[in-house]
Amino acid sequence: MNLDPKLMEIIRCPDDHGTLExxxxxxxxxxxxxxxxxxxxxxxLLVDEARKPA
Structure with a gap:
């Protein structure tokens, strides 16, 4: 995975706005x-596409 560090600074979880790692x-x-x-x-970043935690 090759994501721009500046992108990682601004995107958040669409469900609860938490930090994504x-x-x-x-x-x-x-x-x-x-x-x-x-x-x-x-x-x-679509909640319907997200995998739920185990």
């Missing part, structure tokens, strides 16, 4: 735990 090929919210996929280096 890259984990593998996903961005994981540090507050609620939702994991958003990153496809072709583009974050898909």
């Amino acid at each position: 890259p984990v593998g090929e996903e961005l994981v919210c540090q507050t609620c735990g939702l994991a958003y996929p990153v496809r072709d280096d583009i974050p898909v």
